[in-house]
Amino acid sequence: MGERADHAGQTPVRVAAGPAPALLMIGAGALMGFSMLAVLIGRSEGVGLVALPAAKPVAQLEFRAEDQADGSIALRNVADQTIVAWIHPGEDGFLRGTLRGLAQARQRDGLGPEKPFSLTRYDDGRLALADEATGRRVPLEAFGPTNAGAFARLMPAPGAPGSPATETR
Structure with missing residues (x-):
């Protein structure tokens, strides 16, 4: 029963039978079970998350x-109706493109x-642009400091007088 012949006329080869393959399978199953348990505990407890x-x-x-008729865009503060910035054709590509994208989504x-x-x-220090009409939000730091700076100039530095922005303290 533990022997078989590879080819006709050759000597039979003994196949190993016994506890070794069974222990190997049990060990592999235990390792898989432990791994799955560790992942489950890690995810449910937030282990390793910052x-x-x-x-x-x-x-x-x-x-x-x-x-505007000349292709520029006027950015008007809703609170006091003042013009915060003018975006002329060919200038402020990131600011213009971002606002155009949000307007097209509307x-x-x-x-x-x-x-x-x-x-x-x-x-x-982060800046975010939001369109409450569509619910879209743009985290501006994701586009790098230069592009975020295009929007940052619309707001004065924290604590600067003459702010077009409203404080939210």
């Missing part, structure tokens, strides 16, 4: 982007320009 505290908004600017959703865009500065 959680950053939620940043608090320190300033916010709500503005509308108004297209058009696709059948929404108008009534609701303003919201630019928020957080206490950790």
Whole structure:
């Protein structure tokens, strides 16, 4: 029973039988079970995850982007109706492109320009652009400091007087 012949006329070869293959299978099963248990515990307990505290908004600017006849865009502060910035054709490509993308998303959703865009500065220095009409949010630091700086100039440095942005303390 523990022997077999490889080819006709050759000597039979003894096949190893016994506890070794069974122990190997039990060990492999135990290793797989332990691995799955470790992953389950790690995911449910948050082991190895780093959680950053939620940043608090320190300033916010709500503005509308108004297209002009010459191709420029006027950014108007909703609070006092002043022009915060002019974006002329061929200038401020990232700012213009981001606002155009959000405006096109509004058009696709059948929404108008009534609701303003919201630019928020957080206490950790990050900036975020939000479109409350569509629910889209753009974390501006994801595009690098130069591109985030294009929007940062719309808001004064923290603590600067003459702010077009409203403090949210």
